[in-house]
Amino acid sequence: MTTSHSRFLQHVLQPAALAETSWTLAHGVTACWHDDSAVELRPATPAANCSYILLSCGIHGNETAPVEVVDGILSDIASGRLHLHHPLLVLFGNPQAMRCGERYLDYDLNRLFNGAHQPHAGLYEAERAALLEQHASRFFAQAGPEHGKLHYDLHTAIRGSVYEKFAIYPFLHQRPHQRSQLAWLKHCGIEAVLLHSKPANTFSYYTSQQHQAAAFTLELGKARPFGENDLSRFAGIDQALRQLLDNSTPTLPDYRDGDYPLFRAKYDLIKHSEAFRLHLAASVENFTVLPDGMLIADDGAERYVASGGEERILFPNPGVKPGLRAGIVVEPAMLDA
Numbered sequence: 001m002t003t004s005h006s007r008f009l010q011h012v013l014q015p016a017a018l019a020e021t022s023w024t025l026a027h028g029v030t031a032c033w034h035d036d037s038a039v040e041l042r043p044a045t046p047a048a049n050c051s052y053i054l055l056s057c058g059i060h061g062n063e064t065a066p067v068e069v070v071d072g073i074l075s076d077i078a079s080g081r082l083h084l085h086h087p088l089l090v091l092f093g094n095p096q097a098m099r100c101g102e103r104y105l106d107y108d109l110n111r112l113f114n115g116a117h118q119p120h121a122g123l124y125e126a127e128r129a130a131l132l133e134q135h136a137s138r139f140f141a142q143a144g145p146e147h148g149k150l151h152y153d154l155h156t157a158i159r160g161s162v163y164e165k166f167a168i169y170p171f172l173h174q175r176p177h178q179r180s181q182l183a184w185l186k187h188c189g190i191e192a193v194l195l196h197s198k199p200a201n202t203f204s205y206y207t208s209q210q211h212q213a214a215a216f217t218l219e220l221g222k223a224r225p226f227g228e229n230d231l232s233r234f235a236g237i238d239q240a241l242r243q244l245l246d247n248s249t250p251t252l253p254d255y256r257d258g259d260y261p262l263f264r265a266k267y268d269l270i271k272h273s274e275a276f277r278l279h280l281a282a283s284v285e286n287f288t289v290l291p292d293g294m295l296i297a298d299d300g301a302e303r304y305v306a307s308g309g310e311e312r313i314l315f316p317n318p319g320v321k322p323g324l325r326a327g328i329v330v331e332p333a334m335l336d337a
């Protein structure tokens with residue numbers, strides 16, 4: 001299946017000198033390229049209680065479907081088919097990796113936020129993380145206390161998944177989980193949510209922690225190259241984002257326990273060395289249950305063994321760089337009271 005890219009995505013993939021970096025779209029929406037992969041759109045008259053909405057995609061360059069979804073939204077705002085009511089910042093995370101169809105060039109970008117880029121200065125993704133943090137900071141600094149701050153970081157996963165579409169709620173420290181956001185995720189077609197239990201160097205943790213945004217990583221299906229995505233499988237997120245942007249989201253009842261399953265991150269499988277061995281076949285899907293006593297992975301003397309029979313595996317990947325997470329063991333969870 002092929003899709004045509006709008007002038008926004010064309011510019012990201014093949015940047016050319018722009019006659020002007022700011023211009024006016026349909027309905028008086030103003031658009032501004034902050035750089036070749038960051039575009040900010042503002043309605044002519046944002047509502048007093050508008051939300052500042054950050055959409056990021058292409059943080060991993062081979063996860064192309066969300067890039068095409070966001071590009072379609074930008075295109076329809078530009079033509080006037082979609083009426084924008086909120087300030088919107090779109091960040092195309094890793095344009096070089098998008099051009100190569102790779103997850104990253106030098107280092108996984110989604111391990112370099114929250115200042116973690118500093119020791120890696122000089123690497124392409126370290127420069128990107130620093131820049132993306134700056135864009136997010138400038139955008140959210142414009143929001144007043146009366147405004148919402150939302151960040152949806154759109155991804156697709158390497159493996160298939162028991163729950164095709166799921167979300168990751170960054171660790172909130174003392175802040176409560178928002179049932180209204182969990183309800184909106186259900187409206188997007190999200191089938192399960194992982195509640196992180198510790199800080200991370202991901203983009204969604206950064207905006208959640210540094211800017212108190214309602215921030216999520218959304219895993220929306222399987223990663224495929226440009227031209228191979230079946231965008232009908234992304235209709236749920238597409239429609240929900242469009243409703244969010246044009247203020248037509250129906251009233252949604254708050255998330256109730258049991259609406260969909262929640263999981264808590266129990267521990268990470270860390271690849272300490274090249275001796276790391278994962279004892280799961282490549283066909284094992286995300287959220288597969290791990291039988292009690294099963295050897296999940298080992299790394300020299302360290303052995304990761306499943307316990308209890310209710311644990312599940314998420315993002316198993318022995319190919320990560322040493323020192324990084326090679327999978328997450330999760331377990332069923334309930335929301336805090």
Ligand SMILES: O=C(O)CCC(=O)N[C@@H](CCC(=O)O)C(=O)O
Pocket residue numbers: 060110155156157158159168200202204217315316317
């Ligand atoms: O499929 C995989 O193994 C990775 C998919 C992916 O990119 N997931 C994100 C999750 C980020 C988070 O924990 O919030 C990542 O690994 O960066």
Ligand SMILES: [Zn+2]
Pocket residue numbers: 059060063155156157
């Ligand atoms: Zn990703």
